[in-house]
Amino acid sequence: MTEPLLRVENLKTQFFTETGTVRAVDGISFEVNEGEIVGLVGESGAGKSVASMSLMRLIDSPGEIVGGEITYNGETIFGLEEGPDGELREREDMLSPERMRREIRGNEIAVIFQDPMESLNPVFTVGGQLREFIELNRDLEGAAAKEEAIEMLREVGIPDPEERYEEYPHQFSGGMRQRVLIAMALACEPNLIIADEPTTALDVTVEGQILDLVDDLQEKYGTSFIWVTHDLGVVAEICDRVNVMYLGEIVEQAPVDELFYETSHPYTNALLNSMPRPDRTVDELEPIEGMMPEAINPPSGCRFHPRCPDAKEVCTRVHPDPKVVDTVDGDPHRSACLKRDAFDVGYDESPPIDAEPDVVAAAGSGAGGEDDE
């Protein structure tokens, strides 16, 4: 297999807040190959968005990428080395902020955000914004850029593009705005598009249209996608390979069919069992007990153990890093669960934890413990 388009190794992004260090992304590794759609799935607070923004080096203070390596097409987007006095410093081959801005963002890697209204400027016409973007990033000027912009609008299925070119974002519906953002992302023919929950705010019928559009465009341009979502339905529909995140870590990584049919991690399994299904009637949903703990003070050992139905004593002590549990057509299936044979830490002999997981009554976010009154 050839070198992947994007390689992320042991990426760590932290936020330094008054109350402590939030380890939003804590050592994740994954790859994106050319022409594939890679899913990044998890509940809110799992670190999906921080992870995808880290790839663009778009993390602002108090956040910082503190470790790991991101390589894109041979270029180092982020990398650290040990300085002479043992301190970590940025490697020399790491792209400068200037080159990041000029060469990578937009041109090589583009982003589509969840809320299209916030990504478009309400006081400029849709066409004007698209034309400006094309002028800045490609060697096209004036009329040629406008023509290209109209062409892109038509390409993403906006009816009557000449007319709509002159309209303002508020005159577009949610689905149409999302199409404009897709047009913008595609305008510079990037190799990789990071789509951060792009269909979450849309109606199902519109979501269907957008997913179809992405399918078509991907076939036509061969663009790779990182698709950030919480919806396993969307994942099943369009992703080739999937990374499941929980509390800043990737707990399972597998080709899509494998993930749904040979589910290895109890968290993935619990997610699948807790969803109501559109295709059949489920009598009783099995919710995941409790809720996601704060990333500021994650549980010891396996981070999922307080909510895991299969947790044993060993899970509270040993921290599992994802290990290959199976290989399908050359693609590894990695899982970070001590149950698997790849981990030889004595799971079977370990005594079970008796304490019931702290159910919904646990203290809410931001609040202290149970007895703060």
Next chain:
Amino acid sequence: MSDSVGSQDAPPQEEERIEMGDTVLEVDSLKKHFGSDSGLLAGLEFDPGSFPPFSTGTDQVKAVDDVSFDIEKGETLGLVGESGCGKSTLGRTILRLLEPTDGSIEFKGEDLAELSGERLRQKRSEIQMIFQDPQSSLDPRMKVGQIVEEPMKAHGMPESDPEVETTAEVEATELSEPIEVEVADDIDMVVDPENEVATVPVRVTRDADGEITASVPDQLEADVAVSGEGAIHVDISVAASKDTLRRDRAEFLLDKVGLDSNHYNRYPHEFSGGQRQRVNLARALSVDPDFIVCDEPVSALDVSIQAQVLNTMEELQEEFGLTYLFIAHDLSVIRHISDRVAVMYLGHIVELADKTELFENPQHPYTEALLESIPVPDPRDEGARGVLEGEVPSPIDPPSGCRFRTRCPKLIAPDAYEFAEREWEATRAFMRAVKRRTFEPAHESEIRERFFGDVSPRGEAGEIVDEAIRLVAAGREDQDELEPDETREAWTEATELLLESFAEESICAQERPSYEFESEHSDETHFAACHLHR
């Protein structure tokens, strides 16, 4: 609340008792229109061609337009549709949070649309609502306990019902003396009445010292007096103040909805989204309602939390005999929680059927399209995604007849022409492409090839199609180069020609469909507003 079986002892009452399975809410031809403009002079329109040169007609947004359905006690009716179809407006109009424009809302035999003032306010204790955003529906400066108690205070609860009789059930052990019990009138605030009679269980015993004591449930107190003749007299009254009673009920409800009763003194910001939605549930339940409108109650929650809240809602429904109108855009959630499902499109209900029937045997093309477009969490699911064209039209000027016809993949061919099936399909696709201008002007033959391939409509229909193709084709014979304005005019002309000749002539445009037939998967009738069932 109680299951009354043959209530011949009960005094006559104004309201009829609603049994499980009886119709609790009946909505008939309900309409809610909004004026699309606001402001002092917004209603005035200037028209110099007439006298006086002003007219006062405004455009009306027909958010809910002639909707009828009923709900039985204890069931969940799911209401589903895309954003902007009028689901939330319908929910709010039923609660009279919005004034209905027309129609009736019969709730337990009384028309809510007719009620006003104090009577309506009182009625509101029986119908409650849960909103989508658990954050903004809770006052951040009030403690959770206060939030839950607020509706009880507003309705003066707990309140004794003068219709309810009070009595006691005495259990005396090793006592030979006659026992006389007097029960205060207001104990039905504490003891749930059954068949309009609140019965207090009392245990009268003699303790080790020879004292006679009576024990009653919490919140009540019993005074025992022994008269000279040895008869025992027990006087039962409510011990706790109304404040205490409310607090007890709030704590009880917090516990019921899966929170902890010691969360009573916390503020909303101390809770997560799922927990806040539970607080909303407790608040809605505090006034002991029969009917709750749930407007997208779980859409803001993560899947795993969503499942917890849905399960709690189902448990509460069972325990308190609640009836839900469950509004959601997520068909998976609707499938999970509903007993029957109504599908809304642009202010109309287009299909209404039992849940299994609707999902397994959808009869309206819109429902089919909705079902097909949900991404199924199964990578091996091969079901083709039927993508719906276009967008929901404006509710100011909705399409005539069937409102879905402008997007319907099964629009019926007009009877005036003789279309073969494939000819009509091609013509329909061409008509919509012209209307939405989804293709670039091309040469006549290219257009023909692209939309019609080897079929060509005959007769009058064929002539109309030819004319339309000629209008939109590039490089027309009569002019070498058209100005953009003229091109635009030509497209508009072609669009009008096609729509007037075909779309407007279809039965779908001329009559509003409404058909009922037998279900395949249940005993209920299946309603579908589609002329394919004519």
